[in-house]
Amino acid sequence: MSSRVRIRVDRIACDGRGLCGEILPELITFDDWGFPIIKENLVPEDLDGVAHDAVELCPKLALRLEALEQECCSSKVVRTSVVATSWTPS
Amino acid sequence: MPTHGLVLQPRALPREERVEVSRLLPDGTANCAGLADHLVRHGELPPSRRSLAWRETMTTEIEHAGLVGHGGAAFPTAKKLKAVISQASRAVVIANGTEGEPASEKDRTLLTRAPHLVLDGASVAADIVEASEVLVVVHRDVRAAVDAAVDERRSAELDRVPLRVVTAADRFVAGEASAVVNWVARARPVPLGRPPRTSERGLDGRPTLVQNVETLAHLALIARHGAAWYRALGTPDEPGSMLVTLLGALEEPGVREIEIGTSVAEVLARAGGPTTPLQALLVGGYFGSWLPAHPTLSLPFSARGLGAGLGAGLVVAFPTDACGVAETARLARYLACESAGQCGPCLFGLPAIADEVEKLAEGRSNRLGDLERWLVEIEGRGACSHPDGVARLVSSALRVFAVEVAEHLEGWCTGEGERHVLPIPPGGSR
Numbered sequence: 085m086s087s088r089v090r091i092r093v094d095r096i097a098c099d100g101r102g103l104c105g106e107i108l109p110e111l112i113t114f115d116d117w118g119f120p121i122i123k124e125n126l127v128p129e130d131l132d133g134v135a136h137d138a139v140e141l142c143p144k145l146a147l148r149l150e151a152l153e154q155e156c157c158s159s160k161v162v163r164t165s166v167v168a169t170s171w172t173p174s
Numbered sequence: 175m176p177t178h179g180l181v182l183q184p185r186a187l188p189r190e191e192r193v194e195v196s197r198l199l200p201d202g203t204a205n206c207a208g209l210a211d212h213l214v215r216h217g218e219l220p221p222s223r224r225s226l227a228w229r230e231t232m233t234t235e236i237e238h239a240g241l242v243g244h245g246g247a248a249f250p251t252a253k254k255l256k257a258v259i260s261q262a263s264r265a266v267v268i269a270n271g272t273e274g275e276p277a278s279e280k281d282r283t284l285l286t287r288a289p290h291l292v293l294d295g296a297s298v299a300a301d302i303v304e305a306s307e308v309l310v311v312v313h314r315d316v317r318a319a320v321d322a323a324v325d326e327r328r329s330a331e332l333d334r335v336p337l338r339v340v341t342a343a344d345r346f347v348a349g350e351a352s353a354v355v356n357w358v359a360r361a362r363p364v365p366l367g368r369p370p371r372t373s374e375r376g377l378d379g380r381p382t383l384v385q386n387v388e389t390l391a392h393l394a395l396i397a398r399h400g401a402a403w404y405r406a407l408g409t410p411d412e413p414g415s416m417l418v419t420l421l422g423a424l425e426e427p428g429v430r431e432i433e434i435g436t437s438v439a440e441v442l443a444r445a446g447g448p449t450t451p452l453q454a455l456l457v458g459g460y461f462g463s464w465l466p467a468h469p470t471l472s473l474p475f476s477a478r479g480l481g482a483g484l485g486a487g488l489v490v491a492f493p494t495d496a497c498g499v500a501e502t503a504r505l506a507r508y509l510a511c512e513s514a515g516q517c518g519p520c521l522f523g524l525p526a527i528a529d530e531v532e533k534l535a536e537g538r539s540n541r542l543g544d545l546e547r548w549l550v551e552i553e554g555r556g557a558c559s560h561p562d563g564v565a566r567l568v569s570s571a572l573r574v575f576a577v578e579v580a581e582h583l584e585g586w587c588t589g590e591g592e593r594h595v596l597p598i599p600p601g602g603s604r
């Protein structure tokens with residue numbers, strides 16, 4: 085079964101300190117300037133806990149996990165809702 | 175008309191069959207700036223009915239018409255209307271006439287020559303999403319013309335919803351939807367980036383419909399004549415007409431209205447045709463794609479026909495005596511400087527890309543591999559699609575000017591590197 089949680093970066097807030105890639109090397113690498121590249125945005129279930137840690141530890145509150153609400157018997161994304169975020173509401 | 179799904183064949187019309195399209199713009203150079211002329215030409219708008227059934231019928235009609243956005247992304251307009259309608263609180267409509275792209279003139283031309291069509295569209299859109307206010311954000315060049323049109327409508331008590339005109343910020347990224355909202359609300363013309371979308375929470379936290387001014391003008395015609403009329407022009411996939419800014423080595427460059435699906439050669443003929451042999455075309459805008467002159471000239475001018483988005487309708491006829499690598503380097507530098515500087519990948523990636531393209535143009539690059547990797551890596555990594563647009567432009571240049579790139583690396587350039595075809599605003603770069 086495919087994952088239902090997606091990880092996203094707030095590109096404006098992120099300052100490329102790189103903590104997320106250290107915590108989640110399976111999903112995140114860096115570009116030549118140290119800014120994260122999300123290799124795979126669907127968080128596998130076994131990384132769910134680590135992904136939540138990354139969200140909490142990001143010094144710029146730039147990471148966010150979103151639940152993909154799926155239609156029955158289809159992988160089409162219908163709606164997303166935030167399951168973990170440290171973003172301050174704009 | 176090509177049959178559905180088979181639009182890939184060239185579709186050049188014989189000269190005598192060529193139809194001059196003038197749905198949005200009056201014929202020739204005539205103006206339709208005054209309300210009286212506008213009403214003679216288009217008639218009155220059918221009255222909006224403030225019922226759910228009317229709003230649904232209108233949205234369905236726009237959906238059937240196949241209207242998409244003319245601000246660059248070609249997003250289906252009906253989908254955006256529905257997203258705003260689904261929100262509970264009072265909506266706002268923003269008519270986006272920022273036209274931040276320095277080479278594009280079509281929005282300014284439309285707002286000068288047929289402002290009431292745009293305002294009609296904004297007014298209907300406001301009724302459809304039950305907005306309480308319309309903001310018309312326009313390039314400073316056309317502010318006076320739009321003010322005059324709004325005054326006329328106010329005296330005639332034409333619109334249910336009040337229209338307010340705002341002068342747009344004069345930067346490339348200022349026209350991005352969330353940047354327009356940010357400009358109007360906080361005088362900061364930079365994208366907001368983070369969710370929620372402007373359709374959910376835009377201006378003052380209200381659901382906000384941002385549409386390009388040309389999209390609204392088409393909407394005003396669909397409200398009058400319906401979807402079937404709209405679809406009588408264009409291709410089944412991409413119905414209707416559109417405004418294009420024709421530029422470069424052409425006899426009479428300028429803004430024209432064309433039927434989507436007309437051959438590219440025919441489109442250029444509307445500007446008197448090329449003045450010299452062409453090597454390539456830049457289609458869509460500074461976020462667009464370079465395409466080789468052959469076979470592009472014989473292909474239908476549609477996203478499907480060209481395999482490239484039509485963006486905001488810019489078409490640059492690029493002559494054989496100019497250097498595509500050097501011109502792309504100028505554009506890449508300009509666009510890198512126009513970054514709002516908020517997102518790391520855009521702030522650092524775009525100048526690095528511009529540096530490399532400049533070095534290529536000067537024949538002293540040894541990092542072509544890095545450049546190609548950066549162009550892939552930067553995709554989707556900005557809060558807005560500015561970096562994606564630049565990556566698309568530069569990638570297409572590396573493809574279309576591959577021979578020239580190789581020649582530059584061997585130390586010679588066949589074009590006249592100093593011949594500039596693409597306009598960049600003086601002092602436009604920070």
Ligand SMILES: Cc1cc2nc3c(=O)[nH]c(=O)nc-3n(C[C@H](O)[C@H](O)[C@H](O)COP(=O)(O)O)c2cc1C
Pocket residue numbers: 242243244245246247248249270271272273274275346347348349350351352384385386387389390558559560
């Ligand atoms: C960097 C950037 C600049 C843009 N500039 C403009 C602009 O000047 N005018 C415009 O209408 N849309 C512009 N857009 C597109 C808008 O974000 C938005 O998609 C559009 O106004 C929506 O209207 P439409 O659906 O009718 O095209 C820009 C987008 C980006 C990413």
Ligand code: SF4
Pocket residue numbers: 093097098099100101102103104105118119120141142143144145146147
């Ligand atoms: S930890 Fe946060 S600020 Fe640091 S690179 Fe990752 S997302 Fe950006």
Ligand code: SF4
Pocket residue numbers: 095347364365366367512513514515516517520521555556557558559560561
């Ligand atoms: S991607 Fe670039 S232009 Fe867009 S918001 Fe970020 S820094 Fe600004």
